[in-house]
Amino acid sequence: APSDPDLVARATAAKAKLGSKVFVLGHHYQRDEVIQFADVTGDSFKLAREAAARPDAEYIVFCGVHFMAESADILTTDAQRVILPDLAAGCSMADMAVLGQVEAAWDTLTELGIAGTTVPVTYMNSSADIKGFVGRNGGVVCTSSNAKRALDWAFEQGQKVLFLPDQHLGRNTAVLELGLSLDDCVLYDPHKPGGGLTPEQLRDAKMILWRGHCSVHGRFTLDSVNDVRERVPGVNVLVHPECRHEVVTASDYVGSTEYIIKTIEAAPAGSAWALGTELNLVRRLALAHPDKQIMFLDKAVCYCSTMNRIDLPHLVWALEELVAGRVVNQITVDADTAHHARVALDQMLALPG
Ligand code: 13P
Numbered sequence: 001a002p003s004d005p006d007l008v009a010r011a012t013a014a015k016a017k018l019g020s021k022v023f024v025l026g027h028h029y030q031r032d033e034v035i036q037f038a039d040v041t042g043d044s045f046k047l048a049r050e051a052a053a054r055p056d057a058e059y060i061v062f063c064g065v066h067f068m069a070e071s072a073d074i075l076t077t078d079a080q081r082v083i084l085p086d087l088a089a090g091c092s093m094a095d096m097a098v099l100g101q102v103e104a105a106w107d108t109l110t111e112l113g114i115a116g117t118t119v120p121v122t123y124m125n126s127s128a129d130i131k132g133f134v135g136r137n138g139g140v141v142c143t144s145s146n147a148k149r150a151l152d153w154a155f156e157q158g159q160k161v162l163f164l165p166d167q168h169l170g171r172n173t174a175v176l177e178l179g180l181s182l183d184d185c186v187l188y189d190p191h192k193p194g195g196g197l198t199p200e201q202l203r204d205a206k207m208i209l210w211r212g213h214c215s216v217h218g219r220f221t222l223d224s225v226n227d228v229r230e231r232v233p234g235v236n237v238l239v240h241p242e243c244r245h246e247v248v249t250a251s252d253y254v255g256s257t258e259y260i261i262k263t264i265e266a267a268p269a270g271s272a273w274a275l276g277t278e279l280n281l282v283r284r285l286a287l288a289h290p291d292k293q294i295m296f297l298d299k300a301v302c303y304c305s306t307m308n309r310i311d312l313p314h315l316v317w318a319l320e321e322l323v324a325g326r327v328v329n330q331i332t333v334d335a336d337t338a339h340h341a342r343v344a345l346d347q348m349l350a351l352p353g
C-alpha cells in the first residue's frame with residue numbers, strides 16, 4: 001500500500017530539520033514506507049559497519065530489530081544515541097539464547113574438561129549479553145556474510161565450536177563451507193539437562209549447535225523447493241543460510257541478504273529466481289528487476305513480524321521527538337557488557353578477507 005502522504009511529509013520535514021545530526025539505518029527486511037527514509041540500507045553486517053563509521057551523527061535511528069540497535073550502541077561513541085522506533089521490534093531467534101542458559105551450557109562443558117578447547121561463536125542475531133559472554137570467553141561474532149571466515153578463525157583457536165543461537169547457519173556453514181560432516185555436529189537443547197546430549201556426544205562433536213532458528217526462514221521446506229522447480233522449469237533457487245539444511249542443500253545458491261541482492265542484480269535478463277528470504281526484500285527486488293522473473297520461494301506469506309513493527313508512524317514519532325529535543329526509545333548496553341561484546345565484535349571486524 002502507498003505510504004500515508006501526511007506521514008511522508010512529516011518524516012521528510014523532521015529529517016530536514018535534524019540534518020546531519022540524525023542518521024537513519026534500514027535493514028533490508030523493513031517496509032517500503034520506512035526504507036524510503038533510510039540514509040543507508042544493508043544486511044546486519046553492513047549496518048553494523050555503517051553505524052561504526054558515523055561518529056558525527058548525534059542520533060542513529062535504527063530501523064531494524066533490538067539486537068541490531070544494541071550492536072550499534074556498542075560500536076558507536078558514548079556521545080551518540082541509538083534509537084529503535086518501536087521497542088517491541090525484537091527477534092525471536094535472538095530470544096532463543098538467554099545468558100543464564102548459555103552459562104549453564106558452558107558449565108557443562110567446563111565439568112567435562114572441554115570448555116578450554118571450545119571457542120564460542122555467536123551470530124549477530126543475539127543479545128548484547130550473549131555477545132559479551134562470547135567476548136569474555138575468547139570467541140567471535142559472525143553474520144551470514146562472514147560465518148565461514150569466523151568459523152575458520154575459531155577452529156584455528158580451538159578444537160570445537162559452540163555456535164549460538166542459529167543451528168541452521170551453524171550447520172550449513174560447517175557442512176557446506178568447511179566440509180565437516182553432519183555427524184560432526186550435535187544439537188544442544190537449552191531446555192534439557194546437559195542439552196539433551198551425552199558426555200561422549202559433547203566430547204566427540206566439532207560443532208555444538210544451539211537449538212535456535214529463525215521463524216521466518218525456518219518456514220521454507222524441501223517441498224517448497226521441489227514445488228517451484230516443478231512449476232518453473234529452469235528456475236534458480238537462492239536462499240538465505242538461516243534456512244533448514246535440506247532446503248539449502250536442495251538450492252542452487254545460498255548467501256546473506258547482501259549476497260542475494262548482488263546475485264539478482266548480476267543475473268541475466270529473462271532468468272527466473274525463487275528467493276528463500278523475507279518477503280519485503282523479495283517484493284522490492286521483483287519491482288526493481290522487471291526484466292527478470294523473481295518470485296517468493298513459498299506460497300505462504302513470510303514477513304518478519306517483529307521487523308515490521310517499525311512502521312512509518314513509529315519512525316515519524318521518533319524523529320519528531322528528536323526535533324522537539326526529546327530522545328525516545330534509546331537503546332543502551334551497560335558498560336561492562338558493551339566492553340566484552342565489543343571485543344567479540346572487533347574480532348569479527350578484524351577477520352581477514
Ligand atoms: P542478514 O542481514 O545478516 O542477512 O541476516 C538476516 C536476518 O535475519 C536479519 O535478522
Ligand code: SF4
Pocket residue numbers: 029065090091092093094125214215216217278304305306307
Ligand atoms: Fe530474527 Fe528471523 Fe526476523 Fe531476522 S528474519 S529478525 S532472524 S526473526
